[in-house]
Amino acid sequence: MLLQVDKATTSKFLLRRRTTSEKLVDISFKNFVVTMASMVAIILFSIFAVVYYESTESISRYGLRFLFSSAWNPVTDEYGAFTAIYGTLFTSIASLLIAIPLGVGTAIFITENIIPKYIRDLIGIMVELLAAIPSVVLGLWAVFIMEPFIRPFLNMVHEIFGFIPFFGTEPLGAGMMPAILILVVMILPIITSISKDSLNQVPSNLRQAAYGIGATRWTTIFKVIIPAAISGITGGVLLALGRAMGETMAVTMIIGNSNNFSWSIFAPSYTISSMLANQFGEADGSQVSSLMYAALILMILTLMVNVFAQWIVKKLSLKYQ
Amino acid sequence: MDYNSKKALTYNPSLTRNIGNKALTIISALFAIISVLPLILVISYVLIKGGSYINFETLILEPEPPGDDLLSAGGIGPAITGTFIMTFIASIISIPVGVGGGIYLAEYSKSGRFAKFVRFGSNVLAGVPSIIAGVFIYAIIVSTKILFGSMFSGIAGGISLSILMLPTIIKTTDEALKLVPDNLRKAALGIGASKFTMICNVTLPAAFSSISTGIILGLARAAGETAPLIFTALFSRYYITSFDDLFYEMGSLSVLIYNFALEPYESQNQLAWAASFILVVILLSLNILSRWINRLDAFSKNKV
Numbered sequence: 001m002l003l004q005v006d007k008a009t010t011s012k013f014l015l016r017r018r019t020t021s022e023k024l025v026d027i028s029f030k031n032f033v034v035t036m037a038s039m040v041a042i043i044l045f046s047i048f049a050v051v052y053y054e055s056t057e058s059i060s061r062y063g064l065r066f067l068f069s070s071a072w073n074p075v076t077d078e079y080g081a082f083t084a085i086y087g088t089l090f091t092s093i094a095s096l097l098i099a100i101p102l103g104v105g106t107a108i109f110i111t112e113n114i115i116p117k118y119i120r121d122l123i124g125i126m127v128e129l130l131a132a133i134p135s136v137v138l139g140l141w142a143v144f145i146m147e148p149f150i151r152p153f154l155n156m157v158h159e160i161f162g163f164i165p166f167f168g169t170e171p172l173g174a175g176m177m178p179a180i181l182i183l184v185v186m187i188l189p190i191i192t193s194i195s196k197d198s199l200n201q202v203p204s205n206l207r208q209a210a211y212g213i214g215a216t217r218w219t220t221i222f223k224v225i226i227p228a229a230i231s232g233i234t235g236g237v238l239l240a241l242g243r244a245m246g247e248t249m250a251v252t253m254i255i256g257n258s259n260n261f262s263w264s265i266f267a268p269s270y271t272i273s274s275m276l277a278n279q280f281g282e283a284d285g286s287q288v289s290s291l292m293y294a295a296l297i298l299m300i301l302t303l304m305v306n307v308f309a310q311w312i313v314k315k316l317s318l319k320y321q
Numbered sequence: 322m323d324y325n326s327k328k329a330l331t332y333n334p335s336l337t338r339n340i341g342n343k344a345l346t347i348i349s350a351l352f353a354i355i356s357v358l359p360l361i362l363v364i365s366y367v368l369i370k371g372g373s374y375i376n377f378e379t380l381i382l383e384p385e386p387p388g389d390d391l392l393s394a395g396g397i398g399p400a401i402t403g404t405f406i407m408t409f410i411a412s413i414i415s416i417p418v419g420v421g422g423g424i425y426l427a428e429y430s431k432s433g434r435f436a437k438f439v440r441f442g443s444n445v446l447a448g449v450p451s452i453i454a455g456v457f458i459y460a461i462i463v464s465t466k467i468l469f470g471s472m473f474s475g476i477a478g479g480i481s482l483s484i485l486m487l488p489t490i491i492k493t494t495d496e497a498l499k500l501v502p503d504n505l506r507k508a509a510l511g512i513g514a515s516k517f518t519m520i521c522n523v524t525l526p527a528a529f530s531s532i533s534t535g536i537i538l539g540l541a542r543a544a545g546e547t548a549p550l551i552f553t554a555l556f557s558r559y560y561i562t563s564f565d566d567l568f569y570e571m572g573s574l575s576v577l578i579y580n581f582a583l584e585p586y587e588s589q590n591q592l593a594w595a596a597s598f599i600l601v602v603i604l605l606s607l608n609i610l611s612r613w614i615n616r617l618d619a620f621s622k623n624k625v
Binding site for chain 2: 018022023025026029030032033034035036037038039040041043044046047050051054101102103105106108109110112114115123125126127129130132133134135136137138139140141143144145185188192216217218219239242243245246247248249252253273276277280281291292295298299302303305306307310
């Protein structure tokens with residue numbers, strides 16, 4: 001009975017093979033997405049290749065001496081990037097040291113139930129919006145508003161602690177300290193939002209267990225919550241370090257762009273990226289190649305930080321799963 | 322139960338641990354206030370100071386050469402159109418590449434060695450300083466004059482911005498597609514859809530709002546970038562009038578801010594503030610738009 005269906009119905013439900021054009025579309029779509037995915041690899045490789053190729057002249061001429069000399073003289077064709085490398089490392093690490101307690105503290109504050117949730121959410125959103133402000137606008141603000149405001153305070157520090165080489169010169173406007181402060185503003189949202197996410201992911205069982213055996217809120221935070229979230233926090237901190245090292249515009253506008261090496265944090269200085277922004281446009285000949293060498297160093301530095309960040313997130317997060 | 326053991330169980334604010342606890346809470350609240358302060362200060366300065374220089378003429382006029390006319394510096398019109406054009410060029414390059422790459426990662430090779438490498442590569446690319454993107458495009462496009470003999474051009478600027486947008490788009494596409502339940506894929510393949518049909522009609526629509534959030538955030542990042550433009554697109558004071566103008570220097574809001582902030586003339590500085598007002602308003606509305614799409618999406622998913 002069941003098998004006696006009329007011909008129209010059977011032909012309607014027959015299995016059909018895919019047509020050639022359908023297969024063609026399918027295969028070419030796959031090839032298309034594979035090509036697009038390989039574009040990422042191609043771009044990354046070619047960035048390294050191009051920057052390396054352009055800097056070969058300087059690399060062969062100066063070698064590692066480039067890293068330890070602070071000469072930068074287009075007239076005599078003598079180049080060394082020590083000031084810029086020192087400036088890059090010093091500004092980024094100093095800003096990180098200020099931003100870590102602020103960022104992680106804020107993240108803890110907005111993940112704990114100290115104040116009502118909508119205020120905490122509002123603070124979270126505001127910190128994230130800070131990340132949306134372009135660095136050139138922060139630079140503008142730093143030049144016209146922040147730097148004149150903090151100069152008296154820096155002067156005070158210079159007068160009291162001027163005998164220490166770090167505060168040895170008089171703050172006269174642009175310099176390393178304002179650059180460090182604007183870097184803090186720029187990396188704070190990264191540290192805060194990543195720490196917030198990883199603190200939120202800590203299972204509430206851990207907290208309840210700690211409270212149950214009589215731990216206070218902050219004992220729980222320091223002994224249980226932070227250790228459980230440390231992989232994400234460290235990853236965020238390293239990401240912020242990478243961002244601080246590569247940050248260009250705000251720093252270029254406020255650091256004073258001087259290649260004279262000084263221990264003082266009030267003196268004008270350079271970072272690799274501000275040196276590139278400042279000189280690349282007008283450079284020619286071996287100066288371009290030296291700038292490319294500096295760019296290569298910057299890329300290697302940020303690459304190391306980023307790879308280390310990805311590695312540490314993997315390494316530490318396995319421990320707590 | 323005697324009185325003393327009961328007392329031990331009640332909260333005693335004078336205990337060292339309770340004082341320490343309070344102190345740390347206050348410190349963390351202070352840190353939160355300090356973290357929010359720069360946003361409030363920057364936003365209010367940009368909106369009030371920048372907004373006060375905004376009028377119809379500022380929005381449409383071309384900027385005057387610095388020092389030419391001390392009373393009026395013209396406007397920021399060409400910079401606004403330039404920012405839009407270069408962001409548009411960047412997005413027509415990076416959206417297909419980013420979404421295509423994300424589709425490959427999530428749909429074709431979830432954990433293959435090449436996919437792992439591409440994921441790692443896009444993370445590394447996201448960490449490449451933006452100025453390096455500018456240096457790279459300068460070396461391969463501007464200095465080689467590969468674009469029909471033109472050197473600094475809006476197109477070169479757009480291409481360098483696309484390098485910065487790419488990692489964001491590829492990552493959000495990958496993650497959005499990974500969140501689409503596998504049942505949908507199996508159901509589509511089970512009724513005989515080809516993989517292409519499945520991706521186009523089932524998984525992409527399901528992940529559409531998250532992907533568009535990623536694209537909008539990428540756009541916002543590209544529109545605010547300065548470093549890759551200062552030696553690829555350079556700056557121009559003029560509106561573009563024909564298609565050919567895309568192959569010449571092009572102004573943008575961010576480069577205008579950078580150039581005019583460092584000019585010694587008051588009127589130029591005012592234009593820089595006006596330009597940052599426009600730029601911040603554009604970027605904040607893009608960010609709020611992306612949040613809104615996300616929320617709308619979560620709402621509609623909860624309903625289902």
